[in-house]
Every structure is written in C-alpha cells, then in structure tokens.
Amino acid sequence: MPALMIQGTGSNVGKSMLVAGLCRAARLRGRNVLPFKPQNMSNNAAVTEDGGEIGRAQALQALACGVAPHTDMNPVLLKPESDRGAQVVVQGRRLTTTRAAEYAALKPQLMGAVLESFGRLKARADLVIVEGAGSPAEVNLRAGDIANMGFARAADVPVVLAGDIDRGGVIAQIVGTQAILDPADTAMVRGFLVNKFRGDPQLFDNGYRLIAARTGWRGYGVLPWFPAAARLPAEDALDLAGGRQDGKVKIACLALSRIANFDDLDPLKQEPGVTVEMILPGRPIPGDATLVILPGSKSTSGDLAFLREQGWDIDLAAHRRRGGHVLGICGGYQMLGRSVADPDGIEGPAGVTEGLGLLNIETVMTADKRLTRSRAIHCASGLTVDGYEIHIGRTEGADCGQPFARLLDGRDEGATSADGRVRGSYLHGMFTDDAFRAAFLRDLGAVPSGLAYAAGVETVLDALAAHLEAHLDLEGLFDLAM
Template structure:
C-alpha cells in the first residue's frame, strides 16, 4: 500500500500522460494500481460506475490500470462556468458554484474528503500514483493547498517533479521551483523527470547533471516526446487538435469557448475516411463541409452568444440550405433548439435566449444534474451503442417525436423533420466502433473498420514501453511509500 506523486513545473507539462504510462507500466509489472488526483480543473469529465463524475484524465488512467473509474480517483473536480466562477464537484457530486476568490476559503475544508478518498484507494491497491495540478511553484496559492504540496505533506507522499523541455527553459523550471518553495515542501521532493525531449538526449546530459547538482534531487530520466499521445483522449482544452485525416467526408467541429467533453470527437478524427477540422474563433465553416458538430459546453447560453459572435449561426444556416447536416451533442443539442431558458440562474445570470432554431425543441435549465451511463439504440440505423449523460437542463418539443436514440425504452434526443439536423445528450457515442461506422454510412460517409478502443489500449502499452526504456520505473516504484 504505497503511493508516489508526480507534480509538474507548470500546467500542460505532461503529468497526466506520465501518470497514465506509469499506471500501465506498474500494471504490467503485476501491481494492483490506481490513479489519484486530489483536485482537478477541467470541463472534460467522465461518469463513473458509482454514479458520479471525475476528470477525463483520471478515467484514462483508470483504463491504464485495468480498473473501473471511481469518484475516489478525483475527489475534487472544478468545472469552470465563467471567467471567474466554477462548479465544485466533491466525490462525484456537485456541492456549490463559487467565484475563484471564494474557493480559497472553501479549500481547507475539502482536505478531509481528499484524504478519505486517498485512504480508500490505498487500502485496496498495491500502489497509488498521484497527479498534482498546475505547479507547486505557485506559492501564492500554497495556503490551504490540497492539490500539490499541501496534499503531499498531509498524506506523506513522496514527489517527483516533471519539467517540460519542449516549451524551453526546463533547467530554470526545475531549479526555480525549488528556489521559491519553503524547506519543508522541498523535502517532499525526491527526484525529477525531464519530459517531451526532441532530438538526441545525449545533448542534454550537461543540463541534466546541472539540475541534479543544483537541486540535490535524483534524476529519474529524460523522456523523449511521445507522438502517439495525440491518440489518447485529452483532458485540457489546450490539447484540442486542429483536426485530422484527409478523407473525402468533411466534418467541422465548433471549438466553443467553454467546450466540454471534447474527447467525443477523438474517434472521428482518427477515421481515415474523414477530414475533421476544429474551427477556432474567427474561422468560418468551410462551404464544402458535410457535417457540422456543435459539441458540449459548460455554459450553453454563454457559448451560444460566443457562437453568434463568430458568425457561425449564419454559416450554419447557409450550410443547411446547401443540404449539409448538423449534429449537436449535449449543450450543442440545446443550442439547436428554439430557446434556452435559465430562470433560476443555474449557469449564470437568470434569463432566456433564442436558440438557433434548427430543431423544434425548447430547453429549460434546472439545478439537478443528470449523471448516468447509458445503453442506447440509434434509431436511424438500429445499432446499439454505449454512452453517458452529464448535463443539466431538460429539452422537449415536436422534434422529440423523432428521437435520435432510445435509452431503456425512453426516447432520447431529437431529429428535424427533414432528417438533416440531429441532437443528443449522449456523450461517448463515437467510441462504439459498429455504431460509428453505421452512423457515418447513414449520413453519406464511409467506415474504415477502425477499432478505436483497441487503439487506445495499444497506445497505453506503447507509452508504458516508452517509459520503461527511458525512465527508471523500478526506482520510481521503490521510491513510493
């Protein structure tokens, strides 16, 4: 019953991928292993077997461990709803929506839940591999910290610090982190890793030795850039792909400002017969697009305003006049209706906004959140699929008489009378190979026989082998206590 924590010199240095790879490596070495992240900030969430939600990265790490995702793996999840406020999820359940300045007062009381969840994971596994959040160098946030050194010291968990050489300045990243932290926090760090190296690692030998000499920390390896990481579900919107593929069927995805659960798109981006483009702010929907996807969002009304500010409402109307198709998922489904009402101010200021008007449905936001895994039958093809719902709001209207799918005999989603506009609350549908193939055929595309889930598993195995080659994995495991 041991634990090891990977912290980073900053956000997006590759902590999540490193932890996933170490989890798979430990599993292949015969350990029962589980991932853990005390506090995560992400709008890309997964629904767990125990009916809660956690960060998508912890769900991927659980897959790397060969176990089901559980709310204990990410006991505090923050889901930004605006520039200054976020939804607080504790052990899988929403407990509050707070402004950033108010969360600081809430944090210390959350440590009890964090340590409870951590203790349960430790009690039933040989090894727990913990991921930090952001950087311990953010010493202005140290008081009441539950994500990095505050947790490490409370749990007596040894730390290895990962730096990102790809962004430059990795020597200063690691040495500078030590310089700004106090002695007790520094004492928790037992070593360092240099991540995302491109080129000949021998050329960095002097820099690597300099870090070790200046910090007194043990180096556990230099990790070459792992290009295949792009085939794993990403959690951070910073990792949103620009697109993928050069196939004949063209899909445009609108990168909303508060985009959520964007890994819905990953399987489509890997389809050889698809050319998928992720449209950023200011870009237009290409005239040769076959399908426009409006993905999920953490704030439907705010992102509907954002969508219109880009002119995408005009582009979408022109796309449909040309005979194109559109699919809205979750918040995107809500936007395609005639109106979105939020009388209680669940997502922000109370109010109502006109929808895009391409589906005859109306949506009302409600405080209760639907969190469930689902087995569904796609109505147009008769194909079975698995997915999950994670949303607030209820949608109803005439086009619900033509459901997108049936879930346990319950109609789900809606389709327009001409069949070209579709909406659904189901996330994760395209991870189902047979359904994805049938869906593409039904809308004029081609299927390739891509086995998406098997590809993710193979990539995790390759990641573990990559770390075994370049990192002292045995030394890391021995460091755990």
C-alpha cells in the same frame, strides 16, 4: 501503503500521460495500482460506475490500471463556467458554484474529502500514483493547497517533479521551482524527470547533470517525445486540434468558449476517410463541411452568445440551406432548439436565451444533474450504442417525437429534424462504438475504415508503458513509493 506523486513545473507538461504510463507499467509488473488526483480543473468529465463524475484523465488512468473509474480517484473537480467562476464537484457530486476569489475560503473543508478518498484507494491497492495540478511553484496559491504540496505533506507522499523541455527553459523550470518552494515543501521532492525531448536524449546530458547538481535531487531520466499520445483522449482544451486532413468527408466542430467533453471527437479524428477541423474563434465555418458538430458546453446560454459573436449562427443557416448535416451533443443539442430557459439562474443570469431554431425543441435548465451511463438503440441504424449522460436541463418539443435514439429503459432520447439532417443528443461517447461510428459515417458518404478505437487506446497505453520502461528509471521511481 506505497504511493508516489508526480507534480509538474507547469500546466500541460505531461503529468496526466506520465501517470497513465506509470499506472500501466505498474499493472504490467503485476501491481494492484490505482490513480488519484486530489483536485482537477477540467470541463472534460467522465461518468463513474458509482454515479458521479471525475476528470477524463483519471478515467483514462483507471483504464491503464485495468479498473473501472471511481469518484475517489478525483475527489475535487472544478468545472469552469466563466472566466471567474466554476462549479465545484466533490466526490462526484456538485457542491456549489463559486467565484475564483471565493474558492480559497472553501479549500480547507475540501481537504477532508480529499484525504478520505485517498484513504479508501490505499485500502484497495498496493500502489497509488498521484497526479498534481498546475505547479507547486504557484506559491501564491499555497495557503490551503489541496492539489500539490498541501496534499503531499498532509498524506506524506513523496514527489517527483516533471519538467517539459519542449516548451524551452526546462533547467530554469526545475531549478526555479526548487528556489521558490518553502523548505518543508522542498523536502517532499525526491527527484525530477524531463519530459517531451525531441531528438537524441544524450544531447541533454550536460543540462541533466546541471539540474542534478543545482538541486541535489536525483534524476529519473529524460523521456523522449511520444507521438502516439495524440491517440489518447485529451483533457486539456489546449490540446484541441484537428485530426487527419486528407479525408473526403469534412466534419467541422465549433471550438466554443466553454467547450466540454470534446474527447467525443477523438475517434472521428482517427478515421482515415474523415477530416475533423476545429473552428477556432474568428474563423468561418467552411462551406465544404459535410457535418457541423456543436459540442458539449459548460455554459449553454453563454456559448450561444459566443457563437453569435463569431457569426457562426449565420454560417450554420447557410450550411443548412446547402443541405449540410448538423449534430448537437449535450449543450450543443440544447443550442439547436428554439430557446434555453434558466429561470433559477443556474448557469448565469436568470432568463430565456433564444436558440438557433434548427430543431423544434425547448430546454429548461433544472438544478438536478443527470449522471449516468446509458445504452440505447440508434433510431436511424437500429444499432446499439453505449454512451454517458452528464447534463442539467430538460428538453422537450415536436422534434423529440423523432428521437435520435431510444434508451433501453424505453425512453426516447434526443431529437431529429423532419428531413433528418439536424440531430441532437445528450449521449456523450457515442463515437467510441465502432459499429455505430461506421454507420454514422456511412450515412455522411464516408467509407468506414474498420478502426477499432478502444483496442487502439489499449495498444497505445501498452506502448506508453514500454516507452517509460525504456527511458526512465522505473525501478527507482517505484522504490520511492515503498
């Protein structure tokens, strides 16, 4: 069954965007297309209809294909919990937590799951577009590789190598990758393309010809910078940035060391009446912030310590005294309570961590993870809001008696302080709901803009497909997959 793999000369060269654009372009050409990424490393995850989790980029690529996300689209997901360890999710379910040095020994048994998922996708589609991870030039990681050339050879999928000219040195990126690859791996590469060019692409004609001459690979085009990509959900923490800077209402979000599911902020960043400011380590929370958001975290206790190292606990107390609003989402919600207990050492050393005390709640970490799409009634506005839950831990306490929302199954969700200014919820994705977002911002004093967020994402995906059609040899790329 036809398949094509996009690998990159490094991380953040635009592989996820390229695959999303190719998926939408193939769909617009009438193809039954599906995305696939053998292994992803990200704390930005999406909940699938089959009750598992995959990388956020694969969920976006599924949207580009016009299908629901499925765990087979990203069978191995690594979620970093520390500088040296990560949770390993296989076909949507947590398998184990392992240190980086131990993961190499685990990879051979994961290839079976990768090929199994890929086989099921091939049976469902007439084209599968595969995204690599990092770079195949990381030959020190080649033994047991399941993410790049190891997969390409095992599944016999042709590869196109993408380079990023915006970071400089794209000729060395592509030529150097060929120079360092094993000959059998090199044979899997059928061509290259250059991404993120600013200006007139013809200015790179000589460099483009030089790459083709040095490598013997066919070039599939030079893709100009696509500014609208900033309106698509980001997956990499390297992409963290603020939105508009001219809004009357300022929302400050803490850039935690293990920040997770930060695409919760994307709809807020596009609101013209709102300034979203990411508070990076070493910077104080601005005194003119109307709302401070504590986002999701892959390590609640670890990020509580990180938060205190920045002095943000002191800033939050001052913000609260000024009458400011606070919203904690998932791990951020847990931090707002009186304590976070981890008796079994699930996220780190066993013990109890003192919380910020802004909500009268306590959280106990449990081994089971809640993965579900949820619909709830927001208590303050009475509006229905759709979101998803992806967390461990059970939260209880007096402020849960004033829930943030009520799930349609009748259960209370989240907590609210007595004065209503501090709120916490496990619901990710709530701000993609246009009516809810408008009501929430109105409560902060913002004038809702009428932004249709989901429709805007679809528009950008269509524009991305047209961008690729205009500048890349899509006929040649899709022919490779035959």
